[in-house]
Amino acid sequence: MARIIVVGAGLGGLSAAARLGALGHQVTVLEQAAQVGGKLGLLRRDGFGFDTGPSLLTLPAVYRDLFLKTGKPLETELELVPLDPTCHYRFPSGLELDIPNDGPAGVSRAWSAALGAKAGQDWTAFHRRAAQIWDLTRDPFLESPLNGVRTLLGLARNPADVRTVAPWLSLRGLGRKYLSAPEQRMFLDRYATYTGSDPRRAPAALATIPFVEHSFGAWYIPGGLWQLGAAITDRALSHGVKIRTSEPVAKVLADPKVEGVRLESGEVLPADVVVSGVEAAHLYRDLLPGPEGRGGRRVIDKAAPSLSGFVMLLALRGRTPGLRHHTVLFPGDYDAEFDHVFGTGAQAGTPAPVTDPTVYISAPDDPQLRPDNDHEAWFVLVNAPRHDPATGMNWDAPDLAESYATKILDIMARRGLDVRERLLWKEIRTPADLERDTRSTGGAIYGSSSNGARSAFLRPANRSPIPGLFLVGGSSHPGGGLPLVGLSAAIVADLVGKA
Template sequence: MGRIAVIGAGMGAMAAAARLAVAGHRVVVYERAATYGGAVRRFERDGFTFDTGPGLLPLPAVYRDLFVKTGKEPLEACVELVQVDPSSRHVFAEGTEVDLPNASRAGVVTALDEALGAGAGARWGDFLVRAREAWDRTRRPLLEEPLWPNWSVLAEREPYPSVPHKKLLRTRRATTLAEVGAWELRDPRLTALLESHALAHGLDPRVAPASAAVLPYMEHAFGTWYVRGGIRELARAVYERCVARRVEFVFGAEVTGIVEKDGRATGVELADGEVADADFVVAGVAPGALDTLVPGTALRGGDEIAPQRGAPSRLTVLLALRGGRPEGVAHRTVVHAADRTEELDRLFGERPGFSSSPTVTVSRPDDPALAPGAEHEAVTLSVTVPSGLSVSEADVEGVLGVAERAIPGLRDRLLWHEVRTPADFAEETAADGGAVPAPALAAADGGLLHASNTTRMPGLFVVGGWAHPGGGLPHAGMSGALVSGLIVEGPQFRGSQ
């Protein structure tokens, strides 16, 4: 078997490394930082512990499969998974609140009817049925198979079966997520609920394809899960599985170039001048970082999918609170923007900036390990913001003001707070402006597809959120499986069956 150099120790890169090591390859991971996990990091201070990246795990089957395929211990033997219920609480602009049960269509329908009025639940339930059809049509090509050579089929075909909408003498079908909300859900609160799923992934619902309906469907169908101790524990478990499979990690090792011979990748060059030979190179880095490693453009382009360059980032505010976590508090509360149009214009308009009243996601895990004692609580606030945005203290104060709608008396309880800006995400991930990649979606002329895991340079593969099938914890794990299959089985690999 061959020698494989992996650049970066993000979740997708580690998933690929573990699978390749089990297949008999000698795998060495070179990570410029002092730790593993990529964007899945942890911040600790005064006995408080916070996830600074993703806080919840959708579609845990991806990592269950990774652990089954790479060892005898299943995922649940390495981390404790907890199904979050309610899945989320939503606080709408006009003050209505609703708790949505986890993975229960009947429960969600009932909750929406009680909170928003009769008929609201049925409209959302019918939407989920159509979203499932979109999921069934796109699951394999978007998540389980290498990117098709004829990817344009995915780009042109809208898989969401929208309901015909009559307006004057014309009949139209929704092509964007915003149109799905306006024409099929017909309630500004249901529309806000739908669009919040796109916003959480940095997508503008006004232009995101109707196929983005799969995002709320995935959460509904497969549940929302928390890893006891924080998502960083999942990164630890994957790292330890790699080590158990004899993957070698070299931290503090910055790769400055990919060695090429006769047009093929044959190793990596490190900042200290060392050259590590390899039969294959797997790069788990953002496109801008890869540009500096390879002369010319190695990623697919032209008539193929070019790498995505640019996406919104995240502002994360970590709160250390006096007073314990009250009973009945939801793990995740989404406080919706008072003015969604203003928020979207500030996020995606020609002059990006910070919204005066953004959508804020409040994370309050029921996990004693995160606070120094029962008399304290660790809370995380997350906001989607333009990449590269400079965040002021006034911006942070605005976020705290919005969060008070979910945490009454917040400022009286506040011991201290830490702010993680797009610049911090850029430092951790080397993504331009701290951009966070979105998952791949069909339609939209291919604008939300990601570059193939193979490249124009034989022997060089790309993995992680900036490659097919895109961003998010499940998608990172899937990219690792795809890259492993392409290396082990060759170009004929067609994904898991």
């Protein structure tokens, strides 16, 4: 039995703690905030409730495995409800489209009905290619720890497999090979943002994201997805895991192997193993500032940071006819959005708030998240550059957040969802707020992006160069999003068992 400290009670840290506790280890979780959950949070006010992080669960098998490995099945703890439609899309061409949650064939039928038979056939062909990429990459790149160049060499033994994955091709490039309708290409581009990335630079392998969503379904938990984190917390506690909130860690102690951590209070906690669930950049730059963290910092410095998000939580009176759980309002110029967010193209070196952004709305028809049946709680998100006052965007600039929120509400009105006269109150969360709340660098949602053909190999590994130190969560391998964070916890639990 090892003494294990988990730094950070986000979903990755909690999942790893539950798995390690079930294996018989002595586990303590240290969380700097007053509550657990990390980015998977909940805000309640005046009878309204808002998920402040993910609003959709895909690939639930990852969490079914977690619950089975640690006790009773997932469905004994939580109710998973399929969302249908998965999402409603409004395109600049005027097309409106519901994407059904009844499998890949249903998605192709929806495209056929909207744009003609060829669009349906194109999407079927694209999905078939995405399925092939999934089959080739799932085990070596998602369910196993990366083994440096050897992981890539294993794929390279078969030239046909390399051609299928096409590491030289971007997600945008893959879409152009299969999809002729601009609406379908725009639809595909959005999936790059699931990893905080630019579709023009993100690898074609991200085609696996829509493949997973359409093949394994889209799910919701009544009462909010924050309950997934709460249920995992309960499971960890049931195995004797200790969770200490409001306990920020100042330093990971290692010389040369892990010895424990020092809290900001000065208390030193010894450990045989430390599992870091905080952003990798925070770990290697702040918690390991000396030479022991130099190798990790080199990895971080090579990777492009992910995008962030500007969020409004809207408490609305009245109901919206025909409102879906998820709605996406696309802009006229998607490339301009990515240029603003990443400081590329016309915005080279100067990221800025997006002038004409994609607007994402999550508005669950959930009685547990509103005071009564005559109100709605909306989570509104637009992609945004990170908070970086020194060289980029300063989201703490006076009046910026409020004026930008007003602009987004005006854009929503022009695109057919005018809620300005129904607004009771709003809460704004900028990338700067996200950085303060979660200690993610600049409020980067996913740590590093997947921009670039070698991006998977630039993401920090689950086993660090320091003996006894492991990384879990969205900023480490295999990446961000609920399924991948859950997979990272499974990988780390297995690595610790073999350490």
